[in-house]
Amino acid sequence: VIDTAVMSGDELIEFAEGLARIASTGGGPKALAAHLAALLDSAVLVEDGEWRHVALTGAGGRSVPASSRDAIAAAGKDGDTPVVLETPGTGPSGIAVRIRGGDAAMGWLSVFPSTTSADGRVGAIRLTAAAIGVELSRDAGGGKNRRKSFWDRLIARAYDDPIEAKDDAAARGITLAAHYLAVAIEAEGLEESVATAKMGDLRRICLETLRSGSGDIAVLERGGGFVFLCPAPLEVDAANIRTAATLIPRTATKTHFGAKIVGGVGRAAEAVAAYRTVDEARESMFIARRLFGGSRVMPYDDLGIYPLLLRGGATSGELRSFSDRILAPLRAYDEKHQTELIRTLRLYFEVGQNVKTAAAELSVHRHTVFYRLRQIAEISGHDLDSAHDQLTLRTAMAIDALNPHER
Amino acid sequence: MLSTHTNGKPPNKREVLRLVKEHDVRYIRLSFVDILGISKNVMIPANELERALDGKVTFDGGSIDGFVRGEEADMMLLPDLSTFAVYPWTAGGHQEARLICNIATPDGEPFEGDPRTTLERALDDASDVLTGTSTALEVEFYLFDVDADGVPTTGSSDSGSYFDINESDRGETARMEIVTALESMGIQVASAHHEHGAGQHEIDVKEMGLLEAADALITIRTVAKHIAVRHGLHATFMPKPSEDLAGSGVHIYFTLPSVATEAAAELHDGELAEDTLFAIGGLLEHAPAFTAICNPTVNSYKRLVAAWDAPIYTVWSHRSANSLVRVPSPENGRSRIEVRSADPSCNPYLAMAVLVASLAHGQRGHVLPGDPLTGSTYDLNDRERERRRIRTLPKSLRQALLELDRDLVVRGALGDHIYHAFRDAKFAEYERYRRAVHPWERDAYLRVY
Numbered sequence: 001v002i003d004t005a006v007m008s009g010d011e012l013i014e015f016a017e018g019l020a021r022i023a024s025t026g027g028g029p030k031a032l033a034a035h036l037a038a039l040l041d042s043a044v045l046v047e048d049g050e051w052r053h054v055a056l057t058g059a060g061g062r063s064v065p066a067s068s069r070d071a072i073a074a075a076g077k078d079g080d081t082p083v084v085l086e087t088p089g090t091g092p093s094g095i096a097v098r099i100r101g102g103d104a105a106m107g108w109l110s111v112f113p114s115t116t117s118a119d120g121r122v123g124a125i126r127l128t129a130a131a132i133g134v135e136l137s138r139d140a141g142g143g144k145n146r147r148k149s150f151w152d153r154l155i156a157r158a159y160d161d162p163i164e165a166k167d168d169a170a171a172r173g174i175t176l177a178a179h180y181l182a183v184a185i186e187a188e189g190l191e192e193s194v195a196t197a198k199m200g201d202l203r204r205i206c207l208e209t210l211r212s213g214s215g216d217i218a219v220l221e222r223g224g225g226f227v228f229l230c231p232a233p234l235e236v237d238a239a240n241i242r243t244a245a246t247l248i249p250r251t252a253t254k255t256h257f258g259a260k261i262v263g264g265v266g267r268a269a270e271a272v273a274a275y276r277t278v279d280e281a282r283e284s285m286f287i288a289r290r291l292f293g294g295s296r297v298m299p300y301d302d303l304g305i306y307p308l309l310l311r312g313g314a315t316s317g318e319l320r321s322f323s324d325r326i327l328a329p330l331r332a333y334d335e336k337h338q339t340e341l342i343r344t345l346r347l348y349f350e351v352g353q354n355v356k357t358a359a360a361e362l363s364v365h366r367h368t369v370f371y372r373l374r375q376i377a378e379i380s381g382h383d384l385d386s387a388h389d390q391l392t393l394r395t396a397m398a399i400d401a402l403n404p405h406e407r
Numbered sequence: 408m409l410s411t412h413t414n415g416k417p418p419n420k421r422e423v424l425r426l427v428k429e430h431d432v433r434y435i436r437l438s439f440v441d442i443l444g445i446s447k448n449v450m451i452p453a454n455e456l457e458r459a460l461d462g463k464v465t466f467d468g469g470s471i472d473g474f475v476r477g478e479e480a481d482m483m484l485l486p487d488l489s490t491f492a493v494y495p496w497t498a499g500g501h502q503e504a505r506l507i508c509n510i511a512t513p514d515g516e517p518f519e520g521d522p523r524t525t526l527e528r529a530l531d532d533a534s535d536v537l538t539g540t541s542t543a544l545e546v547e548f549y550l551f552d553v554d555a556d557g558v559p560t561t562g563s564s565d566s567g568s569y570f571d572i573n574e575s576d577r578g579e580t581a582r583m584e585i586v587t588a589l590e591s592m593g594i595q596v597a598s599a600h601h602e603h604g605a606g607q608h609e610i611d612v613k614e615m616g617l618l619e620a621a622d623a624l625i626t627i628r629t630v631a632k633h634i635a636v637r638h639g640l641h642a643t644f645m646p647k648p649s650e651d652l653a654g655s656g657v658h659i660y661f662t663l664p665s666v667a668t669e670a671a672a673e674l675h676d677g678e679l680a681e682d683t684l685f686a687i688g689g690l691l692e693h694a695p696a697f698t699a700i701c702n703p704t705v706n707s708y709k710r711l712v713a714a715w716d717a718p719i720y721t722v723w724s725h726r727s728a729n730s731l732v733r734v735p736s737p738e739n740g741r742s743r744i745e746v747r748s749a750d751p752s753c754n755p756y757l758a759m760a761v762l763v764a765s766l767a768h769g770q771r772g773h774v775l776p777g778d779p780l781t782g783s784t785y786d787l788n789d790r791e792r793e794r795r796r797i798r799t800l801p802k803s804l805r806q807a808l809l810e811l812d813r814d815l816v817v818r819g820a821l822g823d824h825i826y827h828a829f830r831d832a833k834f835a836e837y838e839r840y841r842r843a844v845h846p847w848e849r850d851a852y853l854r855v856y
Contacts, residue, residue: 209773235794240775247681333782378726379781 007121015039015124019131029132030055033109036128040111040121046099046132048107048149049158054136058112082122085110095122097129101137101171137171150174151218151229155275162272169271176271177231181238182281183210183245185263185297186225188289201257202226209251210244220278225263225285227278238268242299249295262289263297283307291388304382304392319399326396329379341379344372346397417489420460426504427453430493433501437464437484438625439508440522441471442828443703444754446625448505449484460486462511468518482518484508490622492592496633507622519824522756526621529760529820533767536682539664540766541614542759543597543743546627546751547655549606549648550578550640559641561649563606581638582608588630594623603715604652614662617763621755624657628751644751646702647709654710654717657751659758661686661744661766679734681773683742688776689769690732690746690762691721696814697761698800699807700821701749703833705840708803710750713785718748720787721798724780731800734779748800757821757829764820804837 007015015035022031029046037044037058046055085094094112098105109129150172159165169176185206190198203219203226210217210230218229232238242265249261264284266277280300287306288298300307308314308322330341344362348369351357355373359366373384382389418426427435435456436448449466451459458464462485469480490507497503510521517524530537552562565576579601586599595613602609612623628644635642647654663683702711710717716729723732733745744766749758768774777795780787787797801807808830811817818826 211773234796236777236796239778239795243684243775243778244773246678247684250681329781 007123012123012127016127019127023131023135029135030057032128032131032135033057036109036111036124039124040113042094043112044128045110045112046107047110048136049105049153051108052149054107054132082125085112095125097122097125099129099133099136101133106133106136151220151274154272155220155227155278157275159272162270165272177233178271179232179238179268180229180271180274180277181232181241181268182266182274182277183228183230183241183248183263183297184222184225184265184278184281184285185228185245185248185261186223186285187257188260188262190259198257198259201255202252202261205251205255205257206248209248210241222282227281229274229278232268235268241265242301245297246299248297252295260295261297262295264288265297265299267300280307283310286310302381304388305395306388316403320403323396323399323403326380326382326392327400329381330376333375333379339372339375341372341376344369345376345393346401348373349394349397418491419488420457423460423488423491423506424456426491426493427456430504431502432493432504434498434503435459436503436505437486437508438505439484439510440625440754440756442520442522442754442757442825443832444522444625444752444757446629447471459484459506460488462486462515465513468510468520481513483511483513483515485511487523489619492626495588495591496637507625519822520828522754522760522825523618523621525820525822525825526618526756526760526763528822529763530617532820533763536767536770537663537763540617541662542617542620543612543614543660543662544620544624545609545611545656545658545660546624546644547602547607547609547657548631548642548644548751549604549652549655550581550608550631550635550638550642551606551648553639553641559643561652565601565606577638577640578606578608581635581640581642582610584638585627585631585634585642586610588634589623589627592626592630594626602653602655607653607655614660617759618756620659621759624751624755646704646707646750646752650709653715655751656710656717656747657749657753657755657758659746659749659762661746661762663742663744679737679742682770683734683737683744684775685770685773686744686766687723687732687734687769688774689765689767689772690744691723691776692769692774693761693765693814693817694721694731694748695798695801695807695810696817697758697765697811698748699804699811699833700761700817700829701746701753701758702807703754703804703829704752705804705837707750707752708801708807711748711800711802718784719800720784720792721800722780722784722787722795723776724784727780727782727784729784730780732776757825760820761817764816768816804833804840808833808837 018035019032022035033044033046033055034057041058043056043058045053048054082095082097084092085096086092094110096108096110099107099109109125109132111125150169153159153168154165159168166176183206185202187198187202206226206228207217207219210228216231220227220229230241232241245263245265248263252261262285264281264287266280266284269277284298284300284303284307287303287310288296291306292298304326305322308318314322327342330345333339334341340362344358347361348355348358351361355366355369359369362369376382377384380393382393384390384393426432432453434450434452436450437459438446438448440446449464451464455464462483464484465481466484467480468482486506486508488506491504493502493504507523509524509527510518512518517528519525549561550563550565552560552564554560563578565578582599586596589596589610589612595615597611597613599608599610601607610627612620612627615623631642631644644655646656663680663686698711702708711719713719718729718731720731722730723734724730725734725736727733731746731748733747735743735745746762791797792799801810811826811830821829
């Protein structure tokens with residue numbers, strides 16, 4: 001049985017003074033946990049919001065069983081009541097309290113008594129959790145890891161609502177930009193003996209190429225590569241990040257990086273929906289690797305229909321949105337200048353890309369068709385000589401035909 | 408016709424002396440420009456040439472606007488032998504030639520108030536990124552009629568427009584003679600044609616070095632004015648002679664060095680090399696500040712309006728005729744960047760210096776330019792400009808000078824001496840203009856109020 005008796009006032013004051021001394025000398029979460037472990041003669045575990053170990057100290061330490069995590073999180077959601085840790089088959093093995101940084105949840109502090117008679121002393125445990133919470137939310141010392149933890153949580157969709165994410169970011173000293181653009185990068189064919197050093201080089205090359213001047217770039221390690229979350233407050237910033245990302249393989253070549261680089265760039269997304277641009281960046285990287293070959297970074301916007309094909313189950317809304325996005329510049333141009341670019345493109349495809357036949361159908365000279373095709377390529381940004389771009393345009397036209405555009 | 412450059416190599420001192428003798432040159436004009444880009448010269452008889460070539464000819468710099476104070480007045484002229492050219496005309500029956508000079512202090516040190524020296528310094532500063540860059544020019548100007556008293560008008564009996572042919576047109580004949588004269592002086596002309604306005608013409612010169620191109624614009628202005636007079640016309644490089652006529656600009660093309668083979672292999676179809684993108688980024692970033700130098704008169708800002716394809720925003724594109732920077736698709740791995748805002752009233756040495764500094768800053772700082780624009784820049788609304796962080800070019804000389812004040816890269820390219828002298832002269836010019844009562848005001852208000 002775990003004793004959760006309250007300590008005497010003097011004992012508690014003495015313990016709190018010890019915590020303050022440790023904190024004031026920069027002891028950090030590990031030293032604070034050790035102070036508690038010494039008092040309780042127990043193992044003390046500090047975990048962050050994603051159950052990753054921040055500190056483990058004292059005898060008899062262990063992890064919180066994964067099976068208990070949801071229950072602990074649910075039990076602690078509405079307050080700071082200690083949660084009893086149950087180990088299947090052996091009964092209670094410890095207690096856990098929530099660590100707070102301001103109003104934000106920062107993680108959990110768990111105590112595992114080495115003997116069942118150990119004194120739990122809830123007051124001391126809660127004081128320690130509070131001190132660790134202050135440490136974790138401070139933007140000094142281990143701030144980098146805490147910021148990283150925020151981005152990991154954001155990408156993992158760990159925040160229930162945007163306000164919670166913004167508050168947590170603020171508590172961790174992160175000033176969120178309005179929009180972010182993700183760039184996913186991986187190196188292929190690295191020899192194991194040099195992989196660690198090369199990944200360091202890759203990270204440096206990417207950061208130097210992507211530096212935007214609009215704020216700090218968050219770097220997340222994913223699989224065998226990186227995801228860079230770049231602030232993009234304005235459309236021009238997103239355009240420049242896209243361009244810079246496509247330059248990464250060339251920069252790598254110049255610096256004799258020595259391995260193929262493949263990557264993808266998502267579209268700009270609001271900060272609290274950054275997971276979307278990360279998903280798009282990783283999808284784009286996958287498509288670039290599978291379909292385009294070579295050392296290159298592909299922006300999602302340049303991939304046409306492929307992301308929808310990759311997902312394998314686009315809704316009709318997504319299809320229409322895709323079609324509108326591809327055809328909107330041509331449609332706008334037609335409306336503004338009273339031209340027939342969309343009609344020309346449709347006919348051109350319908351007659352098997354035969355300019356002479358298309359000209360006859362449109363009752364114009366074939367030079368006019370050539371001229372219009374050049375206009376279509378320039379305005380839409382799609383090269384009619386590229387098989388990939390043709391597929392995109394043809395699909396967009398087909399979707400448009402099935403779902404007539406409302407005028 | 409006379410070509411003074413043999414085998415494409417500039418002549419040495421001995422060859423210049425030989426050419427002078429061979430062509431019976433009686434006088435040599437030692438030519439330089441003041442800070443405002445106005446061509447000046449000291450004429451010497453041919454028998455003084457050897458002394459001049461040794462840099463022993465001085466002039467009173469104190470009498471030139473913005474040069475030096477009285478007590479520092481004596482300046483030395485250092486002829487650049489590569490600029491030797493015999494004029495394809497005679498004056499008073501005597502053959503003349505010219506040499507373009509740098510200016511040095513009495514100690515022989517390069518004079519920091521000399522625009523040509525300033526460009527040389529800017530080119531040297533940018534040599535780490537821009538070596539191998541060449542430039543070409545498209546120069547627009549008007550050939551107007553003169554009245555019975557020989558005073559220039561803004562009228563032309565020529566009613567042609569783009570690329571028109573009118574053999575009876577005096578302007579056509581004069582332009583042909585101007586081109587012939589330029590070729591004889593070593594300037595290779597790529598083409599020449601009638602421009603949009605009645606009496607407006609354009610001469611395009613082939614790629615050359617950046618210093619040569621600045622020299623060429625000075626030569627074009629001198630030659631056009633001289634030959635126009637012989638045809639009873641007046642050549643003007645004023646940016647906007649009339650609100651009803653298209654303005655005259657100078658389109659400056661920069662051809663960047665070829666992309667290395669290894670890097671070229673990484674370029675996908677239609678992609679620009681990163682150095683080209685960075686160069687464009689540098690130009691757009693510094694455009695508001697370099698406008699004061701590239702568009703240096705109060706009249707320049709009558710041209711920079713949303714009409715006749717004049718650029719008004721810091722925008723780049725592949726095709727749009729009214730973007731500030733236009734970049735056609737690269738050919739053989741080489742990109743050409745066209746800067747479309749400058750006008751022919753500029754001091755070409757200073758204009759080239761600030762453009763070079765902007766290009767170099769973009770390349771060194773990896774400045775990206777955003778996406779290129781398709782369509783007309785005039786269609787951009789406030790929201791689109793804000794999203795793309797597009798800035799408006801200054802709308803007056805005063806605004807342009809204030810932008811120049813804020814840009815240390817552009818100011819750095821000019822050097823302190825020229826920056827302060829230019830700024831003071833141009834603020835004074837703007838103030839004179841502001842105080843003057845213009846005919847439009849009298850037309851609009853005299854009867855009404």
